[in-house]
Amino acid sequence: VVHSNMMVCVHPSPPLSAPSLRSLSALSAPYHPAVCRMSGLVLAVDVVVVLVLAVLVLWRYADFSRQHRLVTVATLLAWYLCFLIVIILPLDVTTTIYRQCIVDNRKLSPTAAPNSTQPPTGSSSNTSHSSAGLQPFPECVRPWSYIPDGILPVFWRVVYWTSQFLTWILLPFMQSYARSGAFSMAGKVRTALIENAIYYGTYLLIFGSLLIYVAVHPGLRLDWYQLQMIGITAANTWGLFLLVLLLGYGLVELPRWHWTAAHSGHTLARTHFKAAKLLTERVEAQEELDDLMEEVRKLNDTVKYNHPQRKNIDTILRKCPVEYQERMSRSMDDYEDFEERGGCPSERSLARLHKQVIRAAQRYGRVSVQWTMLLDQAFYLEDVARNQDNTTPHFVHSFPPTQPRGWFSRYLYTPRVEWYWQCWLRCWCHRALALVLAAFSVLVVWSECTFFSTSPVLSIFAIFIRSAENSRNYLHVQMGCLLALLFLSTCVYWTVFRIRVFNYYYLAPHHQTDAYSLLFSGMLFCRLTPPLCLNFLGLIHMDSAISHQAHEQAAYTSIMGSMRVISFIADGFYIYYPMLVLILCIATYFSLGTRCLNLLGFQQFMGDNEMTSDLVDEGKELIKREKRKRQRQEDGATRRREWKERYGNQSTDPIRNRGPPEPPEPSPLPPRAPRDTDSSELLQDVESLDFRADPDEPSSEHSRYQPAGRYLSMSRSRIFDDV
Numbered sequence: 001v002v003h004s005n006m007m008v009c010v011h012p013s014p015p016l017s018a019p020s021l022r023s024l025s026a027l028s029a030p031y032h033p034a035v036c037r038m039s040g041l042v043l044a045v046d047v048v049v050v051l052v053l054a055v056l057v058l059w060r061y062a063d064f065s066r067q068h069r070l071v072t073v074a075t076l077l078a079w080y081l082c083f084l085i086v087i088i089l090p091l092d093v094t095t096t097i098y099r100q101c102i103v104d105n106r107k108l109s110p111t112a113a114p115n116s117t118q119p120p121t122g123s124s125s126n127t128s129h130s131s132a133g134l135q136p137f138p139e140c141v142r143p144w145s146y147i148p149d150g151i152l153p154v155f156w157r158v159v160y161w162t163s164q165f166l167t168w169i170l171l172p173f174m175q176s177y178a179r180s181g182a183f184s185m186a187g188k189v190r191t192a193l194i195e196n197a198i199y200y201g202t203y204l205l206i207f208g209s210l211l212i213y214v215a216v217h218p219g220l221r222l223d224w225y226q227l228q229m230i231g232i233t234a235a236n237t238w239g240l241f242l243l244v245l246l247l248g249y250g251l252v253e254l255p256r257w258h259w260t261a262a263h264s265g266h267t268l269a270r271t272h273f274k275a276a277k278l279l280t281e282r283v284e285a286q287e288e289l290d291d292l293m294e295e296v297r298k299l300n301d302t303v304k305y306n307h308p309q310r311k312n313i314d315t316i317l318r319k320c321p322v323e324y325q326e327r328m329s330r331s332m333d334d335y336e337d338f339e340e341r342g343g344c345p346s347e348r349s350l351a352r353l354h355k356q357v358i359r360a361a362q363r364y365g366r367v368s369v370q371w372t373m374l375l376d377q378a379f380y381l382e383d384v385a386r387n388q389d390n391t392t393p394h395f396v397h398s399f400p401p402t403q404p405r406g407w408f409s410r411y412l413y414t415p416r417v418e419w420y421w422q423c424w425l426r427c428w429c430h431r432a433l434a435l436v437l438a439a440f441s442v443l444v445v446w447s448e449c450t451f452f453s454t455s456p457v458l459s460i461f462a463i464f465i466r467s468a469e470n471s472r473n474y475l476h477v478q479m480g481c482l483l484a485l486l487f488l489s490t491c492v493y494w495t496v497f498r499i500r501v502f503n504y505y506y507l508a509p510h511h512q513t514d515a516y517s518l519l520f521s522g523m524l525f526c527r528l529t530p531p532l533c534l535n536f537l538g539l540i541h542m543d544s545a546i547s548h549q550a551h552e553q554a555a556y557t558s559i560m561g562s563m564r565v566i567s568f569i570a571d572g573f574y575i576y577y578p579m580l581v582l583i584l585c586i587a588t589y590f591s592l593g594t595r596c597l598n599l600l601g602f603q604q605f606m607g608d609n610e611m612t613s614d615l616v617d618e619g620k621e622l623i624k625r626e627k628r629k630r631q632r633q634e635d636g637a638t639r640r641r642e643w644k645e646r647y648g649n650q651s652t653d654p655i656r657n658r659g660p661p662e663p664p665e666p667s668p669l670p671p672r673a674p675r676d677t678d679s680s681e682l683l684q685d686v687e688s689l690d691f692r693a694d695p696d697e698p699s700s701e702h703s704r705y706q707p708a709g710r711y712l713s714m715s716r717s718r719i720f721d722d723v
C-alpha cells in the first residue's frame with residue numbers, strides 16, 4: 001500500500017491470493033478522481049460561502065465608506081478566519097474517521113499486517129475496537145467530503161497562525177493607532193507602541209512563567225517544538241477561561257431571549273425601557289459634544305491662520321459634525337495675524353482634544369441613529385399589538401413606509417401575509433426555536449460535565465459520533481458536528497455581540513460601530529475560536545490529550561500539538577474548568593449578574609423591579625410624544641400634497657383665476673435644528689390654531705393634531721418654526 005498526499009494506490013506485488021487481494025481492497029479504497037474533485041468542490045464552496053457570510057455580518061455593523069480600509073480588511077480577515085475554522089472542522093472529523101477505519105482494518109486483517117504501512121499521522125488503534133477476533137470491519141468507503149492527505153495540516157497551520165498574529169500583535173496595535181489623537185503617522189505609531197508596552201509585557205510575563213516551569217521540570221527537554229507548544233497552551237488557556245464565561249451566559253440567555261420574544265407585550269415593555277435609557281444617553285452625548293465644540297470654537301477664534309498649530313486646528317475641525325463646522329467657519333477672522341502671547345495650546349493638548357472630539361462625534365452620531373431606529377421599532381411593535389385585535393387578516397401601519405416597497409413586499413410579503421406572520425405564526429416559531437435551543441443547551445451542559453468519562457461514555461455528542469462512526473454514516477457525522485459547532489459558536493458570538501463595556505466597546509448595528517470596537521471584536525473571535533474547537537473535539541472524544549484514548553488524531557489537533565507539555569493544565573484545567581459552565585448557567589438563569597449591576601447603579605431590565613417600571617412608563621410617554629410629532633409631520637405632508645394636487649394648475653384656468661389669488665406654494669417643514677433639545681420638543685406639542693380650517697368641517701379624535709401641522713404647512717414666513 002503506497003500512501004501519497006493526493007491518492008492511495010494498491011499494488012498487488014508480489015502475487016497474492018484472491019482472499020488477500022480482497023482484504024487489501026477493504027483496507028483502502030482505490031483512487032477515484034471524481035471523489036477528489038467532489039471534496040475539492042466542497043472545500044471551495046465552504047470557503048466562498050464563509051467569506052460572503054463574514055462580509056454580510058461586517059456590513060451590518062461597519063461603515064465601509066467612512067472607516068479606514070485597513071481597519072475593515074483586518075476585521076474582515078479576523079472574522080473570516082474564525083468562521084472558516086468552525087465550518088471546515090467537520091470535514092476534518094469525517095476524514096479522521098475514514099483514516100481510523102483504515103487503521104482498524106489493517107490491525108485486524110491477518111494478511112495486510114506484514115505488508116501495510118502506517119499513515120504518517122496515524123497512531124495505534126482504538127482500544128474500543130481491539131480484541132474483536134479476526135472478523136474484518138465493514139469496507140472503508142471514502143466519504144464524499146474527504147480531504148486528501150497533506151491539505152488540511154497546511155490549511156490549519158496557515159489559518160491558526162494568521163489568526164494568532166492578528167489577535168496578539170496586529171489588532172492591538174491597530175486599536176491604539178485608530179484611537180490615537182496624534183496628527184501624524186509617526187505620532188500615532190509612537191502612541192500605539194507606548195500604550196501596548198504594558199499589554200505585551202503582561203504576555204511576556206505569562207509566557208516566561210510557563211517557560212521557567214518547563215525548564216525546571218526534569219522530564220521535559222526544551223526545544224523549538226516545546227516553545228511552540230508553550231505559546232499555544234498559554235493562548236488556549238486564556239481563550240478557554242474567557243470561553244466558559246461567555247458560553248455559560250449564551251446557553252441560557254439565547255433560548256430565553258427567543259422565548260420572551262414570542263410575547264409582544266414583554267418585547268414592547270423592553271423597548272420602552274430602552275427608549276428611556278437611550279434618551280438619557282442621547283442627552284449626555286449632546287452635552288459632551290457641546291462642551292467640546294465650545295472648546296474647539298475658542299481655539300478656532302484664538303489660533304489664527306499663520307499660527308504653527310493652525311493646521312492641527314483644521315484637522316480637528318474636519319472631525320466635527322457638519323453643522324458645527326458651518327457655524328465655526330462663519331466666525332473665522334483670517335485677516336488677523338498671529339501674535340506671540342501666552343495661552344497658546346501645545347501639540348499634546350491638541351492631540352488629547354482631537355481624540356476626545358473623535359470619540360464624542362462618533363458617540364453622538366451612533367446614539368442619534370439608534371434613537372431613530374428604536375422609534376421605528378417601537379411604532380411597529382405598537383402596530384403589531386393593535387393589529388392582533390383586528391378581526392380581518394390585514395396588517396395596518398400607523399405610518400407609511402419611508403422607503404418604496406420592493407418586489408418582495410408587493411408580491412410575497414403582502415399585508416395579509418404580514419398579519420399572519422406577525423400576529424400568529426411568529427410567536428409560535430420563537431417558542432419552538434426556544435425549546436430546541438434549550439434542549440441543545442442541556443446537552444452541552446451535560447457533555448461538558450461528563451466528557452472526561454470514557455468508560456462508560458457519558459457525553460451525548462461522543463455517543464452520537466461513535467454510533468455514526470460504527471455505521472460508517474459520514475453524512476450524519478458531518479451534520480452532527482456542524483450543528484453542534486454552529487450552536488456553540490452562536491452562543492459565544494451572540495454574547496460577544498451583546499456585551500458592552502461602557503462606551504469603549506459596543507457593536508452597534510446600522511453601520512454605527514467604531515473602529516476600536518470592530519478591532520476588539522476581531523481579537524475576541526480569534527482568541528475564542530481555537531479553544532472552542534478544541535473543546536468540541538474533547539466532547540466527541542477525538543482529542544487524546546483530554547480523553548486519554550489512543551485514537552487517530554485530527555489534523556487540527558496535530559497542529560495544536562500535545563497539551564501534555566504542561567501536565568497540570570492538560571490533566572487539570574482543561575478537564576475540570578469547563579464544568580464551571582453549569583454554575584454560570586444557574587447564575588444566568590436566576591439573573592444574578594443583572595441584579596448585581598442594578599445594585600451598582602447600572603439599570604437593567606427586570607420585571608419585578610420598581611426602577612424598571614418607572615423607566616418603562618417614562619419610555620412609554622416618550623414614544624407617545626414622538627408618535628404625535630411624527631403624526632403631525634405626516635398630516636402636514638399629506639395636506640400639502642393634496643393642496644398642490646388641487647390648486648397646482650389653477651393659473652391655467654381663466655375661469656378659476658377670477659377667484660381669490662392662488663396661495664403661495666408651501667415649503668417643506670424644516671429639519672430639526674442641531675441645537676434643539678428635548679425640552680424644546682415639548683413646546684412643539686402645543687396645538688396651534690388653524691386659521692385656514694373649514695368651520696363646517698366636523699372634528700374627530702383622529703384629527704385632533706391636524707391643525708398644528710396644517711398651520712405650519714401653510715405658513716409662508718414660517719415664523720413659528722423655532723417654537
